[in-house]
Amino acid sequence: MIVQTKELSRDGEVTLSRRAQGQGILRRVTVSFALSIFAAALGSAQASHAQKQSGGEGFYPAWAAQARYLQPLMVVDTDSALGRRNLQPKSITLKDMARMHGHLCDGLVTSWVQLSVALHELFPDGVVDRTDVRVVSRNCPCCVDAGAWMTGARINQGTLMLDNSVGVGFIVQRISTGQAVQVSQRPGFYLAAVAELEQSIRNLCARGEAVAPEEIDLFEQGADAYSRKLLNTPPEQAVVVELLADYHFPGRSQNPIAPRSDTINRDAPRTVPQPAATQQR
Numbered sequence: 001m002i003v004q005t006k007e008l009s010r011d012g013e014v015t016l017s018r019r020a021q022g023q024g025i026l027r028r029v030t031v032s033f034a035l036s037i038f039a040a041a042l043g044s045a046q047a048s049h050a051q052k053q054s055g056g057e058g059f060y061p062a063w064a065a066q067a068r069y070l071q072p073l074m075v076v077d078t079d080s081a082l083g084r085r086n087l088q089p090k091s092i093t094l095k096d097m098a099r100m101h102g103h104l105c106d107g108l109v110t111s112w113v114q115l116s117v118a119l120h121e122l123f124p125d126g127v128v129d130r131t132d133v134r135v136v137s138r139n140c141p142c143c144v145d146a147g148a149w150m151t152g153a154r155i156n157q158g159t160l161m162l163d164n165s166v167g168v169g170f171i172v173q174r175i176s177t178g179q180a181v182q183v184s185q186r187p188g189f190y191l192a193a194v195a196e197l198e199q200s201i202r203n204l205c206a207r208g209e210a211v212a213p214e215e216i217d218l219f220e221q222g223a224d225a226y227s228r229k230l231l232n233t234p235p236e237q238a239v240v241v242e243l244l245a246d247y248h249f250p251g252r253s254q255n256p257i258a259p260r261s262d263t264i265n266r267d268a269p270r271t272v273p274q275p276a277a278t279q280q281r
């Protein structure tokens with residue numbers, strides 16, 4: 001039996017200790033957050049939990065809806081299956097994408113911000129022609145969904161290629177002009193403690209070991225704190241943009257298949273009992 005304990009010290013340091021019954025500490029993970037960030041995350045998590053009670057919109061927390069630098073993206077597509085390019089642009093939002101992806105997560109938020117920067121670079125008039133974009137993404141469940149749904153690029157049409165060497169970022173090319181940009185995360189922006197905890201949970205899952213519900217809660221709180229920080233930061237301070245001269249779009253994906261990773265804890269227990277309706281599958 002694994003016993004999980006969590007301690008929050010006055011300076012905002014969170015310590016998770018895992019013990020096996022009758023044994024000493026198996027693993028000790030210390031997660032240091034600035035207390036203000038952690039407190040904000042806790043507050044947002046509580047707000048998010050409260051919203052889950054209402055109207056089926058609880059997947060999208062208030063802190064995202066109210067974020068300072070989050071803007072919708074204006075796009076054009078075609079009018080029909082054999083249609084011409086739209087005469088009027090439409091607005092798409094991070095909330096639209098979260099609804100279709102299944103959740104709002106740090107990967108989706110990162111992708112939204114990075115791809116918004118890349119697309120505005122390629123379409124300086126502010127309207128993205130989604131018939132004219134191709135993308136290279138690493139193969140992760142959140143960034144590939146964003147790479148397709150924000151840009152119009154598609155795996156089945158050869159306009160969305162999967163290559164893990166791009167790291168936490170994308171290469172985005174405007175097909176008609178050949179202009180290409182690579183966007184990536186500014187070093188040090190992601191919370192190192194959250195990355196450490198994420199890797200720890202993934203390692204446990206890979207070994208078939210139990211993940212304590214407190215660990216999942218703490219990761220989600222840290223990821224939300226990061227997402228909140230990102231959406232309240234000027235994008236140019238969080239995203240590195242590099243113009244790629246004479247970029248040749250790849251003819252195939254280097255990493256076409258990867259197991260789905262955002263469902264590995266779907267059956268893990270919760271620390272707080274949930275209303276019956278949210279437990280139904």
Ligand SMILES: [Zn+2]
Nearest residue numbers: 105107108142
């Ligand atoms: Zn996700």
